[in-house]
Ligand code: SF4
């Protein structure tokens with residue numbers, strides 16, 4: 185079994201937010217009304233986090249970091265789910281089962297990265313967006329929790345394709361939307377257990393670190409520190 | 413109302429408690445098998461179920477004890 | 491023979507069941523209106539989704555969970571206090587226990603519903619039964635609340651059987667109901683003995699169940715990794731808080747019903763004085779826990795913890811925090827430790843303060859942690875919506891309505907226990923007292939000497 189992971193190089197990242205947009209479109213993430221967004225109900229699976237500000241006004245240099253679900257190897261979210269609507273797959277991806285979720289939001293409260301988003305209500309989406317819906321991803325009803333799944337639907341498609349072609353899944357066959365779209369190639373993705381893969385090497389780089397690693401969640405999304 | 417009807421109604425209400433105890437037991441057994449299926453922590457499931465099942469059975473038992481001894485000694489008195 | 495012919499010395503305790511004043515109906519109508527408004531709010535939320543509340547990200551648990559913890563806390567008034575008083579053979583418990591137990595039953599039913607109200611998909615509640623996972627603290631909670639509810643209803647019901655039998659023997663309304671519920675109780679010595687035995691078993695059982703309920707509620711928070719929640723003393727801290735708010739609620743209820751139903755002869759000032767002392771002790775205990783909790787946080791100075799800490803002490807929640815300190819510590823301690831202010835009105839003020847303060851405490855525990863996540867997100871905001879407040883009001887009025895309904899069916903003060911106290915306790919207590927004294931050896935000897943004196 186592979187163990188999927190991701191490494192984001194902050195030296196390369198330009199905070200262009202292409203990944204944020206690509207993720208939102210790829211996964212049919214609900215677009216909420218302006219009022220709701222103001223009230224903190226905007227929904228993003230991938231989000232640009234401002235970690236700190238360097239320098240003084242007006243010469244501020246914000247340090248940003250794209251943050252999706254860390255796909256923890258020891259996820260605190262699945263421990264508490266009362267109905268197993270969120271679980272860890274054998275390949276390490278932490279997945280959600282939308283029809284199973286009862287919307288108790290315990291997993292949200294226990295994710296140290298505050299990753300999960302909740303469908304507070306279901307709003308009418310703009311017509312153009314509805315036309316753009318990705319048919320491979322279900323549209324979530326109101327009242328359930330959702331989060332980044334490493335675009336697990338792409339894995340299903342890729343492995344079925346590989347099966348039809350009678351071959352093993354090759355390293356580049358399956359990548360999430362954010363990896364594909366990143367214009368500077370800052371995100372590498374693949375099997376962490378395969379020591380020769382690009383992502384595995386990067387995860388062992390001296391610049392590599394995991395967010396809030398000290399909590400013991402063992403995040404499978406790692407970052408390469410930005411060095412001037 | 414006849415004494416007999418009263419007695420039957422009382423028995424029915426008492427049986428609710430037993431139904432509760434039995435269904436709680438059944439539910440916990442079910443949950444422990446689910447936990448086994450899902451590879452969850454079994455120690456937690458087992459210890460909770462043992463405690464909970466005992467509590468519900470004792471409660472039902474105490475209530476039945478009250479019911480039957482009240483009725484028994486009621487007849488003696490007459 | 492109708493009930494008017496019976497002249498019982500405890501007639502005052504029967505009166506509320508048979509006589510209903512006009513203002514009673516007015517209150518019922520008003521409360522029902524409030525309750526229906528809350529039901530309307532919930533129906534709105536059912537169709538619109540949880541968007542009808544003020545919750546957002548990151549404050550994803552708010553009013554409902556606060557109310558849940560609060561109501562379950564109040565429920566500790568009853569059963570726990572009455573069991574402890576019974577166990578310690580405190581004679582002054584006699585007029586108190588029944589009301590305490592009723593509070594538990596009603597409030598537990600209301601509080602237990604709150605997590606369901608909080609669900610995003612209440613239509614899927616059955617998933618908990620089909621596919622529940624016992625490793626989730628929510629399941630522990632479901633179990634312990636059900637157990638507590640069952641245990642405390644039984645514990646309310648069993649000591650009430652002799653009173654129901656009294657009502658049955660009086661004739662009058664609802665004959666059949668009382669006949670069914672009285673379980674053929676006639677007061678024969680053997681029946682009495684069986685009843686007492688059952689009460690003793692229940693009383694011992696109910697205490698650990700009650701403690702476990704609030705410990706587990708605390709663990710819902712304590713088991714997470716969040717700053718401000720992940721604390722080992724949360725279990726006992728919540729239990730102390732629960733007992734604290736429970737006593738206060740009990741005092742309020744007692745004072746109100748004493749006034750309405752003229753129970754002055756039964757609930758005397760001394761009862762309130764004793765309860766006031768109990769409240770004072772628990773107040774200090776609560777303060778000690780709070781102090782220990784926050785001091786360790788402060789001294790450890792972990793950044794994530796400190797953000798939550800400062801948010802409470804000096805940030806957005808500072809007004810609530812200091813109001814809580816005032817209500818839960820300053821106000822009760824000042825009022826209750828002063829002989830001049832430790833009167834019934836004074837104790838009432840202190841109790842109202844404590845109930846308010848304990849609600850704030852739940853708010854302060856739950857929201858600041860969620861509003862200040864570990865990663866540098868903007869600090870969350872939370873303003874409750876009309877829906878949430880409406881449902882809270884409905885919960886409150888359901889509580890009062892439930893209590894009023896109970897008072898029309900059953901006596902609010904245990905009649906047989908009062909009678910028993912009058913007939914046997916004086917003797918029993920003097921025997922017990924002699925046993926404590928030095929120079930007395932055999933129990934039978936004491937009994938004989940007491941008898942000789944009486
Ligand atoms: S980042 Fe949060 S949501 Fe993702 S796996 Fe870890 S605990 Fe779960």
Ligand code: SF4
Pocket residue numbers: 264265266267268269270284285286287288289290291292328329
């Ligand atoms: S919100 Fe859904 S996924 Fe999260 S813990 Fe509750 S049931 Fe599980």
